[in-house]
Amino acid sequence: MKYANIGGQAVMEGVMMRHKNRYAVAVRKSDRTIEVMTEEHISYGQKFHVSDIPVIRGVFAFIDSMVLGMQTLTWSASFFDEEEKPEKEDREKSETSDKLFMAATVALSLILSIGLFMVLPFFISGLFRKATDSSLILGIVEGVVRVLIFVGYILGISRMKDIQRLFMYHGAEHKTINCIEHGEELTPENAAKYSRFHKRCGTSFLFIVMFVSILFFLLFFQIFPVESMALKVIFRILMVPVIAGVSYEIIQWAGRHDSGLVCLVSKPGFWMQKFTTREPDAEMLEVAIASIEAIYDWREFQKELTK
Template structure:
């Protein structure tokens, strides 16, 4: 499989695809129409030297992904709030510029809150839970392993819990459509509904795999990095979050490009987790995902360059 530069994300009733700094959001409205928006997203760090540094680039890419994800999710959700806006005269009276400022503020607060909540729930809480067992053992190794087990159980339990929500199940279907489109292209197949439906819904560069790798790497690091002070144990866990995210990013990046047997084996847990976060999409969802891909990625040129395929240019009749 030849890796491409395209990546994506599921949104409400749609798919976002990103290629370099360009991204497209395709959303199917309630009347069945597919709306596609294309734009560019420049990260908050513009220095290319910094963005080329291993591990460090992973931290900035992670934050940028969160920001873009919230931005596109807000955009897609906006289509399903139009009725509420029409019924609310106060909201109609707000200018577009004022509304954009409000949305930006809400998005920023949400991203910060999400990061703090994730760090608290998956990094700090497991430590305090493991402390309850200090009365039974003094082994730092056993306590570290128990902390890691709690962390993994919380993560998997959270995924299982949200996967039962009806709206999230549809998002997971669009998530599957996103993966299927990328796999279709990277396996040298023409991007059409039939080929995409036959493609796998699992992909090694998935965000689910990234998050699971974060959990696993944290277990290893916290086992070997030890401090005596209970307060510093908490502080160290917080300070190491960017390092863990950076290492995880490097692994996911390597996994997406490598066919090494060891890397393939290490990628398996993330692919298994994707069985929870990706569902089989229907053809209408595939159509939306294809629209998103074609808005930012020339898949025919990619197949020509990497698989030797050739496509005749479409002849347009002159008026």
């Protein structure tokens, strides 16, 4: 298995695939045809010249994936809007509004994520202060609560019908990438044979973020004891970019290597992917393949594997 330098995400009735500075979104429309859109995208890491700086590049990559993800989700959703297409002037206004809405949505998503997964567990762990005043034990409790909230959130949304279909496209994304990285011809039949789990999955990344945050918070507050509740919250928020950057380096390392340690690191993420991916059908695999072939020469990659 060889790293193919391609990644993606599921969108509404489709898949987005990204390779270097290009990405493609393929969507299965209601008339059963596949619409494919390709665009150039310069990452924030490249724009700010930090792509070669470990940890820092991970922070920009995380923001980049959120912005691009929201943008492609919005594009895919546009095919299922029941309203008639607006006139040119109205369409231009709509595009401006969409950009503002997207920026606000990304900002709100970050705030809610930090609040839900970083700040809330801290306050919940504070309920145990009557039982112990050990910062180490309270830190462990906080970490356990954080993981439980994350797992509960995933389990909760995985029961929603629309989300289950999105997760099937998520499975199609993984299967097609696994097919390429195993050097097999990319067809729906071949892709169907491969795992719907992948080491570089965003679910695995988020799970690693949970565990890295536990380690960072435990070490930091053991080395630098802080009494002020406000400062404890502020320091947790300030450490989020560092945690994201370190987690990015871990997930990239795992994606490029095969070893016992990599398998151990990847297992929790694979377990969570049982809930965030579903087995796709052949039509979904066709959509994922259409997205890949719009930006990636997998046949050339196969030639490199045989050298």
